[in-house]
Amino acid sequence: MKMKIGLEVHVQLTRAGTKLFCGCDSDYRVYATNENVCPVCLGLPGALPVPSKKAVILALAAAMIFNCRIPDAIVFTRKHYFYPDLPKNYQITQYEKAGGAPVCLGGEFEYLDPDTWEWRKVRIRRLNLEEDPGRSVYPEGSIVTSRHVLVDYNRSGVPLLEIVTEPDIPSPRAARAFVEYLLLSLEYIGAVNPRLEGAFRVDANISLEGGERVEIKNIGSTYEVEKALLYEYKRQKLLLENGGQVKRETRHWDAVRRVTKPLRHKEEEEEYLYMPDPDLPPVLTRPLISEAKERLVTLPRHVFEWMTSKGVSREVAWSIVQVQHAAQLYKEALTSGTDPRLLARFIGVDYKGALKDLQKDVHDPGNWPEPAVFRKLVEYVQTGAYPLEAITGIVIPKLAVNPQVNLESILPEKASNVEEVIRIVIKENRKAVNDYLSGRRKALDYLVGQVIRKVGKKAIDPRTVRELLIKILTGERERRERNS
Amino acid sequence: MEDCEKTLSTLSRLARLELQPEDCEAIESIREFFSTLSEAKRLVEGKQPLYHVWETESHLRIQEAYHQVNIKDLMVEVEEGFVKFPWRGKQ
Amino acid sequence: MTTIYQQLQTGDYDPVEAFEKAWERITRHEKTVNAFITIDDYNKLRVKAEEASKRIRSGEPRLLEGVLVAVKDNISTSWLPTTAGSRMLSCYQPPYNAYVVERLLEAGAIIVGKTNMDEFAMGSTGEFSAFGPTRNPWDLERVPGGSSSGSGAALAYRAVDLALGSDTGGSIRLPGAYTATVGLKPTYGAVSRRGLIPYANSLEQIGPMARSVIDTALLYKVISGYDPLDATSIKGPGIELERLQPADPSKLKICVIKEVLEASQKQVVAAFTRVIEKLEANGADVNYVSLKSQRYVLPTYYIIAMAEAASNLARYDGGIYNCGSLKMPTWEEQNIRVRSMLFGREVKRRIAMGVFVLSEGYRDEYYVLATRVRRMVRDEVLGLTRDCIIASPTSPVQPPRLGERISDPLSLYALDLATVTANLAGVPALQLPIATTSEGPVGIQLMARPWGEEDLFNTGLLIEEITGLRGVYAL
Structure with a gap:
């Protein structure tokens, strides 16, 4: 059954050096809890965000990899929702419909499918540069049941690149190849170390012919991208083949049980009260293009x-x-x-x-x-x-x-030493030499073995020994024939 | 008035604020005051929004200096380094 | 009347003497006026004044050595609480200093305390402080103007020499007008906002307040400048204090906004017209002009300000800013309880209205429309200020009596009729006193092109000469 897959990949710019809007470290993993924080990433009153030049350069370089149309200016917007890991209760991102301008206004990317050695094309819908929230831990159960929530703000404000594709990917395996090649490309421009824990997360959407689009959230590795999509493909296929309907929904990938599960529906429509961030005037891209280009060498x-x-x-x-x-x-x-x-x-x-x-x-x-x-x-x-x-x-x-x-x-012993060993072996094994010379070819194997044993564990190629032995013994035979 | 109460409950939910029915009058009059701006629509036809007064006067951050904050100095409950908040409560 | 600037220049400023006199006035009047939310410890301040005196004697005074400064309580200080006039922040002491506070300390100023203000700078009278209203030292039954109410009042009764305010839509200039003090709303981007607890970021600036034009310029010189840690900060031309001098009236072109004049009280118009006529008599080119966008500035300003406010104040969720007293079992209940209990009524209204103008279905009709009108306002003001100083009364009325305007929000917003334009357009605006009457003081507002602060100060010096109102004070 034909399918269409689109992906939304969130990649941390772990190698940006600093967080997106402050001087804290972009690679927060080495710090003790809440020790990589400052007034800006804690959202303290009066603290002001200033975009990191390096993060913007890396995002622009990424946009160039994807052959994006790059806007003249990047405009940050605020997206509001109340959550303990979001210290300002808004996230700074870019939302086009509310006056924002993302890093990429559409592009095209080719990734290598190592199964077929084909370069496959994917259209890129957009690229956003935004802040990662802090990390929440639910000590007394899950997000749904815990009485309290514990927050570590070390991750708060780390630059996050959101890459959204059109539904151009033909299979779960190709989706994996895409993500792998994407991460590799971002690693090459010095944006990310994709092997760091939590450096990227994937949301995938998949639709089969005759079914609605289903989104799968929270996929943490490239291997699981393939597994989750394959599971979802099979689930939807079975449904459709049995005359059922695939409804539009959002599901969650449970990496432990290896199944996708429906997410509870939100009672209210989400309302994010988007607005351009008044602290962040548009960032002009033109003066940054050549520096970004250098990263694509x-x-x-x-x-x-x-x-x-x-x-x-x-x-x-x-x-x-x-x-x-x-x-x-x-x-x-x-x-x-x-x-x-x-x-x-x-x-x-x-x-x-x-x-x-x-x-x-x-x-x-x-x-x-x-x-x-x-x-x-x-x-x-x-x-x-x-x-x-x-x-x-x-x-x-x-x-x-x-x-x-x-x-x-x-380095092993050189071949010149081996020749000496061969001469010794010839002297010590007259009977085998005579046997060989009189036509018993098996005797040669014995002699090769003797040489190798003498050389001990030092490297030697049996073929070289054999060739050398034949050469020397042939000389011996000719000498004998002359003498007789 | 019924309309206002509906608005009030929506705003209350989005802003996470309790608003009182007596706020209705103020909110209605402010809303009316805001609506007078619609007269200006014809004057701004084709004009783009102005979100930042100098529009493109901006700069990026290059230096890495920053001011670390000790989380314990803030008015928060800290548990093993984490900041602790209520979440779902007793179920 | 000698100015602080003159005293510093001549070496007549004695920090210990100045402090002791100021402290005496604080002891006498502060209880009634309520200009401060926090005053630093007497002994600590006295030690600082002595150190400053020593530095002056040793011949190494800095620009503001020993000068007594009050700082509005929405400007972060790491050693004094910073409440923004709200119960929400009554336990908050910032872990860092605002950029302008660092500049003050570097210049040798003594920060006496943190001044009272409308909660989160939302108000025009000073009555919306969680710490009680400030009274006007010129008439204790009247308001001192807001939101930098305490800074204006502290200057008026000489608790300090200089003060910092913040101006989102007139919050420096209205207190200036009502307390007969001078105040500048600088060009947007001239003074770093780092450490200023925001009300509406795209509109506001921290600015200097004083009892004379030259002292205002002096404080402006200290606090202005490029800050790499504020993305909206701009490298400006700066000012040279030595170069400032009363403007030559024959080279002065003044544009009076007809619409503001028409909307102003008789006594205000009379005082204003007297000054303008004198300027004209001295050779100034006075024009009465119409500002097409004037009738839209108030709704435009309030829509934008409330939208930004709703966003900025979302962070006060009972998590980090909570004196620990309000505990609720769930996150959402705690958010609602803390916000409902610790924000004042006007703040809650403005948050609600800000959310309203940003919400789906209304955003284009209100918020986006307002930002488009803002472009029209800005362009019109930029055009007019190219060769003209725009003049108008700072406030259409004289200081209202306490309680007069708190019940009807629209009558409160109307006080900002003349002031919000400069914030929408980003241009600098100077307020200075032109009359003190039995109904309270009257002020004039001058607006100039971006970075036209020098023109404003020079024009201000000229008007000071005409009115003689330099260094006036009450009580």
């Missing part, structure tokens, strides 16, 4: 297409692009003589895989070596100094344990 798509143009497979390229630091490393490590595919493999498959095996964070730059190290590794293999297996099987896993280690100290 590297986007995931640029890196991906550049890598695949160098012959890197899409899978490996995507694996690298998903880790911003890996993409950066790749760009820095690649010089004219470096094999782009081999380098991509080392970074995107072997090293990233080794980090995952060690359960280390692939996004932490501290877990990665310098670009020169990768360049060296590629060079070793290209010049034949070390076999590929030695690098992937031995060096990279060791490097992943300690990326700052001196590369020389973890």
Whole structure:
């Protein structure tokens, strides 16, 4: 059954440095309860909001990613509702119908669907820059039952970007791909670390042919975007197939029970008494455009297409692009003589895989070596100094344990030493040598084994040993034939 | 008058204020006073609203300095660092 | 009559002597006048006055060294409660200082106390304070004007040398007119609003009040300036006190607003006309003009002010601002109970009406229409002030008697007929006294182009020469 999905993604600009309208920290997670607060984000009388330049620049950069029509001025509006986590009892946002002007007046965004390697198009309806409320805890039950509410205002005022799409997304899986690519793009422009707890929330709406639109609120991860939508798709499909009706409603995603549940209907129509914020004159965008543009120098798509143009497979390229630091490393490590595919493999498959095996964070730059190290590794293999297996099987896993280690100290013995070992083995195993020379090919396997055993646990490629052995023994045979 | 009581209850709900029936007279007369502005409609045809008197005179914040507030200095009940408010009460 | 500015210039200002005399007057009159909500401790103030005297003797006085200043109680001070005249904030002491308070302290001023005012600056007479009405020192049965009622009254009975007020629709100028003091509503953006408990943000400014034009200019110089932490603050040209001098009447063009004159009481018109005729006789070019938008300014102003007020006052929900006395079992009940109990009647009315003009179905008809009319008003005033000082009586009437205007809101709003225009248009407006009669003082209002404060002060100095009303006081 055909479906239409639209999304509303709220992303915190965790890397804006400060809150949207005051100097408190935009990444509040490291603070003790209510210790990242000031008169402005507590809404004390007389405290005045002043928009953070960086937050506005990041929002404009985001608008540019989405190819938005950007208004000449951004106008903030107040949205009123009484809630303990909203210290002024209004939220500063942008609402067009009440004289506000959002950051984006409509745009278009292409995201990568890694199932098909297609770039899919989504129309963006608008982008709002607004304040996050504080965090509420309900100690004696739930939001519906608790006697009291406890509030931590550390989050109050953190810049929040609300991204609203048109219903252009064809499937739950595509919705997930969209959100993932969206977050990656925002990470690339330095707006957000999407892996921080609570850094983004998604509301999704889905309608099936012949049914009304249903909104699902409160989805906290990209994985759950797919799960929640899939659940809702199946629920609606079953309803429609059994002759039922899908009514227009808002449902809540219960991440624990993995179901969507209807939200209680509000008795009264919401009335937000919107008005332009008189403390915040319009912010002219034109003088900020060039600074915002600077943040778009590297986007995931640029890196991906550049890598695949160098012959890197899409899978490996995507694996690298998903880790911003890996993409950066790749760009820095690649010089004219470096094999782009081999380098991509080392970074995107072997090293990233080794980090995952060690359960280390692939996004932490501290877990990665310098670009020169990768360049060296590629060079070793290209010049034949070390076999590929030695690098992937031995060096990279060791490097992943300690990326700052001196590369020389973890390199295996070089092949020249192996040749000496082979000569010793030949001397010590005359019988096997004679057997081989008289035509018993299995004797060669024995000799290879002996060499490897002598080299011990040091890296060596059996194929290299075999080739070297054949070369030396062939010389031996020719000598004997001459002598006889 | 019935109209006014309806208005009163709507305003009361939105503003979270108890308003008394005797406020009706004042509210009605202020509303009438406000309505006189409709005469000006023809004079402002095509004029945009003016929300900020200098419209685009604005600036952004660059410096990071701020003034931290100790939540305990405010008149609030604090529990383990959280500010505590009544919510649903006894059910 | 020497001004504070002159005394400071000549070195005649003795902070200890000035303080002791002022304290004596406070002790004698404050109980009757009720100009202050909070007065700082005598001993603390005395120590400050002594320190200031020392600094003057050592030859390092600052611009306002030891000068006694009163601050309206909606301007945040970290060491004194700041109530905005409301029971809602009777337990509130801000954790920070307003920008203007920081400037005063830097300049060496002594802040004597926090002055009485209409609750949240909503009122034109000073009668809507939760801490009791202020009386007019010129006639104790009359109101001193509002909402900066205490600042005007404190100046009039010489409790202080200078005072800060705030002006949303006339709240500095009406008390000025009723107490025969001088007050300036600055160009919007000239003085930072940081720390001013807001009534209607897009309209209001903090401004200086004093007993002479030059002292008003002196205080303006100290408090004005660009504040990066107020998004509506603007880098202005500033003023040079040394350059101020009475305007040359032959180069003065005055535009008198006919509509305001027509709506004013006979005695007010008479006093006003006397001054205007003298100016004309001295060579000023006087024009009687019609302000097309004059008839719309009051509803326009009140719609916008109440909408902003409803929004600003939403935060007082019984959460942070509650003396802890009113506890209700649920959040919503607590909101309603605290707001209903701790806001005064006029504040509640204005919140209700503000919510009304913003609500679905009425917003376009009232609020948005008012903002469009505001554009018309602003454009007309900007056009007129390009080459003209606009003059009118500050108030259409002389100070009303206590209780005379509290029952009918419209008769109260009518007092602002001449003053709200400057707030709607953002331009500066100066009030100064032109007569003191048995019915109370009369004031003139001058409006100029944006950043035309210097023109206003110079014109004010000229009028002061004509009237001789410099440094007058009551009691």
